[in-house]
Amino acid sequence: MSALRTAVSWLFVPASRPERFAKAVGSGAQAVVIDLEDAVSPDGDGKARARAALRDAWPGAAGVPVVVRVNGARTPEHTADLAACRALAPAAVVLPKAESAEQVRAAAEASGVPVLPLIESARGLVRLAEITAGPSCVRLLFGGVDLALDLGVSDDAALDASRADLVRWSAAAGLPAPVDGVSTALRDTAAVTREAARAKGWGFGGKLCVHPAQIPPVHAAFAPGEDEVRWARRVLAVGQDGAAVADGEMIDRPVVERARRIVREAERVGQTERAARAGR
Template sequence: MRARSWLFTPGDRPDRFGKAAVAGADVAVLDLEDAVAPADKIRARTAVAGALGEVKGYVRVNGVDTPWHDEDLCAVAGRPGLLGVMLPKTETPDMVDGIGVPVVALVESAAGVENAALIAARPNVVRLAFGSVDFALDVGATDDDFLYARSRLVVVSRAQGIGAPVDGVTTALDDSDRTSRDARRGRALGFAGKMCLHPRQVGPVNDAFSPTEGELAWARRVVAAAADGGAVRVDGQMIDKPRLEAARRLLKSGSRQDA
């Protein structure tokens, strides 16, 4: 529920495995897929499997259509620090079948977006994540807004009762303002977190997905004013049951992040 920032670390760089916690990331993602060259896959797998215990996190395994997928799963299965796996290029629900740990399904294609509800319905899928860069390549887009795709992942996640989805990366590594804008847009659409490529992106992402002091103050005023039930007026706005519930969720979210 608190997972706002998901920081990727290359699986062949064990010297960096502990940096997610130092950077303040909510989730470490040890990457065996895109960040690792084919010649280094076996070495990376061995390093990640050996580190799970001292390090806790998700592992992004290689896709089901690659020669490394099955051995990736076997290597990390049962490791004490494994929280789950991130499965790239998830396009159909059968791709997650047989994975005996929690799965974050990366939706990175038109087929994945089309089948998102079926994927989210699988019992081992705990979240969807939007692979926006690969999605752009798949559909031939140059704009990265993808409002329909993002909104669909939010809607099906809620409909299937799983956690809110995780938004895609911001590739501008040195532009913290861009990272912050992208993260705030994702939050406004209903995403609960965002994937990060560099430790310097963690702070802006955590801030964007955390309620501000102004939001918390508004929520406290709403809850206090609505203590007797019924619609009330707060700051010139009508507050009914849905907005009261939104205020309560903000306060609950703030208390989790303070914990």
Template sequence: MTGSLATAVSWLFVPATRPERFAKAAAGGADVVIIDLEDAVAPADKATARVALREHWPVESPVPVVVRVNAIGTPEATEDLAACRALAPAAVVLPKAESAEDVRAAAEAAGAAVLPLIESARGLVNLAGIVAAGPVVRLLFGSIDLGLDLGVTADAALDPSRSDLVRWSVVGSLPAPVDGVSTAIRDTDAVRRDGARAKAWGFGGKLCIHPVQVPLVHAAFAPPEAEVDWARRVLAADRGGAAAVDGEMIDRPVVERARRILREAERAR
């Protein structure tokens, strides 16, 4: 299901210690479910979480299911990746991804594609190698941990890092990256605002920590009807030569932007 991962907008985390939520999350409207063995699981519960993962794996899930393992080099990573090899998730989410070697090690151990979670300064400066590592499907942005690593408290201070992920995704011919979580779970305005900002920065999706955020993220990434109407008029006017729509000259970049808007609108249906 790596093709689905390339276009997914909403990515919903579920703790591996809550197996009763696996199937519910998969049927709840999110494009991807991330079963979490890392931050959502206390150190004392890691082994129990892996047992729950194996015993309650959502085989019949209607959407891709991926697993966030513990970081390479931690005591839990080897067992997490071995569990993934047996379960064959759509991909593994690799936290604290900091090098191409990290990505390749995770892919080899899990026998799966990798979604690097960029959440450290070292990961940022090594993006060139990370995106070039063969098994990478898409970049994910770990904004909270990155802010801690950089010592910043204002989320806007992370915008240059967002631009780095977008830029290197393009260079690596990867889909648009996925933005980090909004921690204000039920603050609908904040989720909408964060989603709109992520889209404006060139992201193609967003991580969610509660099901209530999923439809808000979809709405934030869906193009407004006015944009869809404009895109249709642009394509209708395009004849490969000089043309204008709403007083704007139509050239190749404008036509391609119109096509992208219509693709986004089709996915949002």
């Protein structure tokens, strides 16, 4: 559970491509999302074949948490997907178009694992208070592409208020920072870096990825920069108690707490990188 709360990079892999499961686990992503929904054709028995492939090639105890995106609660495949998850016991299920606490509760009960609600509709947005209040909700994921379609907007900036809603309700419910949606620029690392940096600035704690090439720029964007860490260490050296001044800046309790968070995150990133190198 702790790995799901801190994971920065979340890599999607189609359930219909079992030959990619091991590659996804070894890609450097901090969480892998095996997708039974959008990545699988709804034609014919495509969904059933994807579930069979998922069962036959399940990665088991991988080095990173593996979760499954099931089909939505309003689809005919939903029940069968959750039954498959109950047998496999992934780290969690991703519930697309999550729109109520009852949907989250039912998905957790049927699958036997916690739920990552994917917020990608107006209904989901206006019910964030109840969705985040349930005990089965681990962390919110943001589905910007589908949300833009549902809201009828084409300018990504129009989604900023929605991003703020996810951050606000996550904090209020004591959940970890939410995970931003995918970047459709598969190999444009500059675009991925810009989007990830913007998400970090909005208060997100990670980003969904659709290609392994997106993982390094996402990690780089979310990791504390050298200047940030130097600033944080100066603050902690000066202002541990009460108010103080460093480099002309007033240092009080909220500033000190922010500095502590930056140092903790830098240390966590360093530990993760060292563990990854040791595992190679």
